[in-house]
Each structure stands twice: as C-alpha cells, then as structure tokens.
Amino acid sequence: MKPAPFDYHRPEDLQSALSLLGTHTDASIIAGGQSLVPMMNYRLAQPEHLIDINRLSELDYIREDGDQITIGALARHDAIHASELIAEHMPLISHAYEWIAHKAVRNRGTLCGNLCHADPASEMPAIIQVLEATLILARNGSSREVPAKEFFVGTYDTVCEEDEMLVELRIPKPTAGTGWGFEEVSMRKGDFAWAAVVCLLRVENGRLDDVRVAVSGAAEIALRLPDLEVALAGQAPSSDIFENAATKAVDALAPVGSATVSADYKRDLVRALLPRVLSAATARAS
Ligand SMILES: Cc1cc2nc3c(=O)[nH]c(=O)nc-3n(C[C@H](O)[C@H](O)[C@H](O)COP(=O)(O)OP(=O)(O)OC[C@H]3O[C@@H](n4cnc5c(N)ncnc54)[C@H](O)[C@@H]3O)c2cc1C
Structure with a gap:
C-alpha cells in the first residue's frame, strides 16, 4: 500500500516546526515514523501535511536536571535504552525496553512519538504514569504542562491538540529505596x-x-x-x-x-x- 498524497515539510528548528503546525490544518508530525508510516500506508491516517521533526537536533537529549530527568522529543528508544542516566535512576525504563519492539524499530522510533501514538497495548504509557512524569506540549507562542495520568484519553487519542507538539518529558527521579x-x-x-x-x-x-x-x-x-x-x-x-x-x-x-x-x-x-x-x-x- 502507498500513502495518500501529502505535502512534506522539513523545518530546521523548533520555532519553524511550531509555526508550520499553527499554519496548516490537518498536519501530522513525523518523528521515527515507525507507527505513523504504517498507518499512512494502510490509509488509516491521511494527513495533508507531514512535518518532519528529524532535523530538530535541539530536541535530541536525555538530561539530568536537578531532581528530574528530561527527555526531548527526538530522543530515540535505543538512546534511552542505552542511557546510563536512565539505568541509574529509572531501571524500570531500561528493563522494559527489553520488551518493546525490535532493534530496528527502537533505533528510529522515539519515546515521545510512542506516547503520542497512544496505543493501549504500549508499555511506556503505563510506565510514565507510575513515574508520575509531566509532558510539555508546545504550540506557536505558548506551552502547557500535562501530568501523565491526564495525557491519554482514548485508544490512539491524547490531549495533544492538532497544533501542539510534545516537546519534552519530565520524569521525577524516584527516591532512593523505591x-x-x-x-x-x-x-x-x-x-x-x-x-x-x-x-x-x-x-x-x-x-x-x-x-x-x-x-x-x-x-x-x-x-x-x-x-x-x-x-x-x-x-x-x-x-x-x-x-x-x-x-x-x-x-x-x-x-x-x-x-x-x-x-x-x-x-x-x-x-x-x-x-x-x-x-x-x-x-x-x-
Ligand atoms: C514491528 C513493530 C513492533 C513494535 N512493537 C512495539 C512494542 O512492543 N511496544 C511499543 O510500545 N511500541 C511498539 N512499536 C511502536 C514503536 O514504539 C514506535 O516507535 C512508536 O510507537 C512511535 O514512535 P515514532 O517516533 O516512530 O513516531 P511516529 O510514527 O513518527 O509518530 C507516531 C504518532 O505520534 C505523532 N507524533 C510523533 N512525535 C510527536 C511529537 N513530538 N508531538 C506530537 N505528536 C507526535 C505522529 O504525528 C503520529 O501520530 C512497534 C513498531 C513496529 C513497527
């Protein structure tokens, strides 16, 4: 199967990506493409505009920030799986990755894309809820914080609006002895x-x-x-x-x-x- 026709946009920075999202109706972000591309090929998704965020290297990070770990929208599953910071503070995540998809998929797919896809059989949506993470949603000119337990509203459905991007996940470090x-x-x-x-x-x-x-x-x-x-x-x-x-x-x-x-x-x-x-x-x- 081939996807329906679409216009392809490849912004070079976050601001340009948010402007594109705010300008075009019926636009989808493509990150790793591991869920979206199959959906498009089966014509289950037919966005008129595809906004490719793969050049937004500013969103490719896993950082320690005081008592939390922050993960950017472009951090790939495999980078998170291999992260010593994650292994030290959140071994639950490192362990769970043994069960999530396959090397080729994890090499390209992103955690934020996985959360936005909101498959009810996906492991990370449950994990970020027990870790009580916060998701940062940005649109052109503003941003908001959403607790993980409020992010998922239905099968393949989240509170992320069409003109918003999940730019960062903030996960509080569990206290020692957890x-x-x-x-x-x-x-x-x-x-x-x-x-x-x-x-x-x-x-x-x-x-x-x-x-x-x-x-x-x-x-x-x-x-x-x-x-x-x-x-x-x-x-x-x-x-x-x-x-x-x-x-x-x-x-x-x-x-x-x-x-x-x-x-x-x-x-x-x-x-x-x-x-x-x-x-x-x-x-x-x-
Ligand atoms: C063979 C196979 C096996 C798999 N097995 C598993 C598994 O066992 N467990 C599991 O959890 N997953 C599994 N997956 C899915 C995989 O984890 C995907 O990588 C993930 O679901 C989507 O991430 P992505 O970066 O590829 O997102 P994409 O496919 O690029 O996008 C997915 C959706 O999220 C939206 N999106 C992406 N990034 C953002 C953003 N920053 N802000 C707002 N919206 C955004 C897109 O518009 C799209 O609607 C599997 C996939 C394949 C192909």
Missing part, C-alpha cells in the same frame, strides 16, 4: 503487550508506602489502578495480601479483547501478573 516491578505477556517478545503490569513502591518500617501500579493492554488506555494502590498502602507486604488485592483489582477492569486474545484471558493475565510485580517491587525496595 522498588520496581515489570511483567508482560505478549505473543512474542518485542510485540505489543497482551497485558503488561508495572509498579513502583516503597517499604517504610515494614509497611507498603507510595504504591503505584498501572496496566497496559487491559483497557482502552493504559491506566493506573488507584483502588488497588489505596488498598495496599500501609499493609505489611505478603503474598496473601498481593493475591487478594489482585483478585479485587481485576473485578474492576474492563479489558478489551482482540483477534488474538479474549477479554477474559487478558483479565486472567493481569490477575496473574499483579502479585508477581508487587513481590518483585517489594524485594527491590530497601
């Missing part, structure tokens, strides 16, 4: 998740504290599980507590089945993965 867990089941390693469960937590005086859990693949968007988090906070960690909490949490989920996996099976997966993720995070917390 434990993390990640589990995924997919058809093959590198495929989108049938279900993925991620967790961050702390253990204070033998009790669970600041428990954050999110799932991908099990609903129309990646989402946090606030009832589960509240139920676990202050409890002494044990496998019984985790099993009971997992059973209650999946009752509240409304997974969406697909051609390859039923909604009931997804619910079973989340039910099985939750206690494993909570146990792993507890073991890593110190």
